[in-house]
Amino acid sequence: xxxxxxxxxxxxxxxxxxxxxxxxxxxxxxxxxxxxxxxxxxxxxxxxxxxxxxxxxxxxxxxxxxxxxxxxxxxxxxxxxxxxxxxxxxxxxxxxxxxxxxxxxxxxxxxxxxxxxxxxxxxxxxxxxxxxxxxxxxxxxxxxxxxxxxxxxxxxxxxxxxxxxxxxxxxxxxxxxxxxxxxxxxxxxxxxxxxxxxxxxxxxxxxxxxxxxxxxxxxxxxxxxxxxxxxxxxxxxxxxxxxxxxxxxxxxxxxxxxxxxxxxxxxxxxxxxxxxxxxxxxxxxxxxxxxxxxx
Amino acid sequence: xxxxxxxxxxxxxxxxxxxxxxxxxxxxxxxxxxxxxxxxxxxxxxxxxxxxxxxxxxxxxxxxxxxxxxxxxxxxxxxxxxxxxxxxxxxxxxxxxxxxxxxxxxxxxxxxxxxxxxxxxxxxxxxxxxxxxxxxxxxxxxxxxxxxxxxxxxxxxxxxxxxxxxxxxxxxxxxxxxxxxxxxxxxxxxxxxxxxxxxxxxxxxxxxxxxxxxxxxxxxxxxxxxxxxxxxxxxxxxxxxxxxxxxxxxxxxxxxxxxxxxxxxxxxxxxxxxxxxxxxxxxxxxxxxxxxxxxxxxxxxxxxxxxxxxxxxxxxxxxxxxxxxxxxxxxxxxxxxxxxxxxxxxxxxxxxxxxxxxxxxxxxxxxxxxxxxxxxxxxxxxxxxxxxxxxxxxxxxxxxxxxx
Numbered sequence: 001x002x003x004x005x006x007x008x009x010x011x012x013x014x015x016x017x018x019x020x021x022x023x024x025x026x027x028x029x030x031x032x033x034x035x036x037x038x039x040x041x042x043x044x045x046x047x048x049x050x051x052x053x054x055x056x057x058x059x060x061x062x063x064x065x066x067x068x069x070x071x072x073x074x075x076x077x078x079x080x081x082x083x084x085x086x087x088x089x090x091x092x093x094x095x096x097x098x099x100x101x102x103x104x105x106x107x108x109x110x111x112x113x114x115x116x117x118x119x120x121x122x123x124x125x126x127x128x129x130x131x132x133x134x135x136x137x138x139x140x141x142x143x144x145x146x147x148x149x150x151x152x153x154x155x156x157x158x159x160x161x162x163x164x165x166x167x168x169x170x171x172x173x174x175x176x177x178x179x180x181x182x183x184x185x186x187x188x189x190x191x192x193x194x195x196x197x198x199x200x201x202x203x204x205x206x207x208x209x210x211x212x213x214x215x216x217x218x219x220x221x222x223x224x225x226x227x228x229x230x231x232x233x234x235x236x237x238x239x240x241x242x243x244x245x246x247x248x249x250x251x252x253x254x255x256x257x258x259x260x261x262x263x264x265x266x267x268x269x270x271x272x273x274x275x276x277x278x279x280x281x282x283x284x285x286x287x288x289x290x291x292x293x294x295x
Numbered sequence: 296x297x298x299x300x301x302x303x304x305x306x307x308x309x310x311x312x313x314x315x316x317x318x319x320x321x322x323x324x325x326x327x328x329x330x331x332x333x334x335x336x337x338x339x340x341x342x343x344x345x346x347x348x349x350x351x352x353x354x355x356x357x358x359x360x361x362x363x364x365x366x367x368x369x370x371x372x373x374x375x376x377x378x379x380x381x382x383x384x385x386x387x388x389x390x391x392x393x394x395x396x397x398x399x400x401x402x403x404x405x406x407x408x409x410x411x412x413x414x415x416x417x418x419x420x421x422x423x424x425x426x427x428x429x430x431x432x433x434x435x436x437x438x439x440x441x442x443x444x445x446x447x448x449x450x451x452x453x454x455x456x457x458x459x460x461x462x463x464x465x466x467x468x469x470x471x472x473x474x475x476x477x478x479x480x481x482x483x484x485x486x487x488x489x490x491x492x493x494x495x496x497x498x499x500x501x502x503x504x505x506x507x508x509x510x511x512x513x514x515x516x517x518x519x520x521x522x523x524x525x526x527x528x529x530x531x532x533x534x535x536x537x538x539x540x541x542x543x544x545x546x547x548x549x550x551x552x553x554x555x556x557x558x559x560x561x562x563x564x565x566x567x568x569x570x571x572x573x574x575x576x577x578x579x580x581x582x583x584x585x586x587x588x589x590x591x592x593x594x595x596x597x598x599x600x601x602x603x604x605x606x607x608x609x610x611x612x613x614x615x616x617x618x619x620x621x622x623x624x625x626x627x628x629x630x631x632x633x634x635x636x637x638x639x640x641x642x643x644x645x646x647x648x649x650x651x652x653x654x655x656x657x658x659x660x661x662x663x664x665x666x667x668x669x670x671x672x673x674x675x676x677x678x679x680x681x682x683x684x685x686x687x688x689x690x691x692x693x694x695x696x697x698x699x
Contacts, residue, residue: 008513010513011509011510011513014509014513015506015509018503018505018506018509019506021505022503022505116334119334119338121594123338123339123555123559123594123596124334124335124336124337124338124339124342124525124526125336125339125340125525125526125529125555125556125558125559126526126529126559127559128533128559128560128561128564130563131537138537138538138539144509144512145512145538145539145543147537147538147539149537150505150537219503219533219534219537220502220503220530220533221526221529221530221533221559221560223526225335225336225526226502229500229502230502261506264495264506264507264510265506265510268469268495268496268497268498268506268507269469269496269498271497271498271501271506272498272501
């Protein structure tokens with residue numbers, strides 16, 4: 001068997017694929033963050049908590065209403081998205097005129113509150129969420145055993161990221177949104193309701209987080225801290241990709257998933273720091289991020 | 296005259312004796328600090344439940360009816376040795392805490408162990424796993440209750456290796472506890488004729504174990520040993536099922552599994568897991584009665600061996616304080632080692648010179664959903680490891696207290 005750095009190429013392929021799957025989660029989460037930052041200029045620290053809320057929403061639906069995975073994939077983002085809209089209307093809207101820091105502090109506080117409440121009622125070990133029947137089993141790829149669900153994660157992530165990118169970069173609605181962030185007063189003058197558009201954008205970003213949460217439920221334990229563990233990494237992804245750059249967030253998400261996957265093979269102890277090392281290097285060389293524009 | 300004098304003398308001594316029962320208790324109150332993980336991955340297996348267990352022990356000891364005042368305080372060490380050390384110092388120096396109990400997370404516990412020794416207080420370790428607390432880091436101010444990595448390794452490692460699981464791959468948490476557990480299990484595996492063919496060290500609180508599981512799969516080891524705890528264990532077991540580790544012919548060995556982990560995984564995923572524990576709630580009437588009361592006090596969670604240990608160690612500590620009529624840490628720990636122990640949850644036992652509490656351990660297997668008749672009815676007891684074999688022999692621990 002051929003070997004690279006003492007690791008068989010087969011094992012290496014497996015690790016690359018695993019990295020890609022984790023990258024799919026980073027991409028979905030950083031996409032939402034990038035959309036919110038790009039259009040609202042809000043650094044949404046509650047994103048991890050909203051991801052957790054999405055997973056819990058799916059858990060509640062299954063546990064108390066018998067509503068399965070597919071419906072949860074639709075309902076949870078809508079429900080959590082609506083809570084996002086409420087937060088934007090009642091709290092965030094008052095902060096747009098202030099420095100970024102205020103939005104960051106507010107959303108960080110909200111994240112701690114959500115996590116605290118859920119830890120209090122549901123503990124830290126997490127709740128089990130059954131794998132949907134359709135995804136039981138795995139594909140034998142020869143070089144690895146790929147659970148069907150993990151394959152679905154990549155497909156779903158690509159669809160979601162692709163369509164979001166398309167809507168924002170290639171449609172009329174997207175052009176309004178982008179124009180509204182450049183010059184809200186001018187766009188408003190053309191008769192477009194800018195505040196409503198911003199509210200809906202925040203709701204959409206939050207819904208993306210909840211969607212990722214539902215996707216994660218069958219793989220990880222549905223636990224109050226699942227988002228807290230992920231959010232810092234996702235922030236690093238967004239910073240590396242370039243704050244507010246949608247394509248950057250997606251590509252960096254997948255890319256860093258792979259880098260992290262490889263680190264897990266060669267030096268696992270560093271696997272949760274490697275992304276931050278890359279972040280430091282990128283910030284030193286290209287402060288606006290790999291795909292960001294200097295403003 | 297002589298007789299009269301000595302009678303007066305006796306009366307004075309008796310009066311002084313009675314007075315000193317209170318006077319010897321520093322600040323007139325026995326203050327016990329529960330230092331635990333209140334917000335992260337070990338919350339369910341220790342956390343608020345440990346506080347509840349300590350309070351139950353104070354109540355059941357009846358010590359307050361005999362004129363002593365006991366106060367329980369608690370704090371969250373957030374799994375960070377620096378935060379845990381700061382709290383311990385603040386408690387001992389400023390808040391007049393006499394004993395610290397629990398401290399899940401070996402890293403934090405080793406720090407608290409040293410501080411307690413420097414301050415001459417008492418450390419009642421229950422949550423931490425590392426067997427170093429009664430090995431090279433042993434202290435005249437520390438008692439280690441419930442379990443340690445050597446006992447887990449010996450119980451589970453020996454049983455599985457003897458059943459033919461003679462090649463191992465470890466997925467270990469990358470800190471003091473994971474390292475100790477891996478080291479002790481490796482020794483048990485080799486002692487029984489097996490060998491370890493690889494391992495990975497995984498950062499604490501990792502979400503995704505798939506990459507490590509894939510490495511375990513590629514190693515072709517018969518047994519994948521999980522040297523981790525709490526949320527890390529549940530996530531790795533859940534994902535191992537997803538990646539077909541067991542279906543592929545390998546077996547999982549959860550080295551430290553708590554009943555809260557099994558509850559959180561659910562029986563369909565956890566069934567068949569074999570591991571070692573020192574406490575199970577459904578063993579006799581006393582443990583069942585304790586579990587019911589405990590669950591009512593801790594959000595319906597049934598007690599883990601950490602909760603049971605906190606209850607038992609606080610009970611024993613108060614007994615020693617009362618016997619000595621003093622809460623001087625070094626003296627109380629010495630007294631605890633001297634007295635035989637007896638409590639409703641672990642039965643009769645003893646505490647060795649190195650601080651290790653000795654009691655039997657149980658090899659258990661998780662029931663299938665069909666076998667489980669009631670909520671929290673999870674374990675079958677497969678074998679009992681007698682107290683004198685369950686823990687590391689006193690002579691092998693390299694504890695300086697023993698050599699003297």
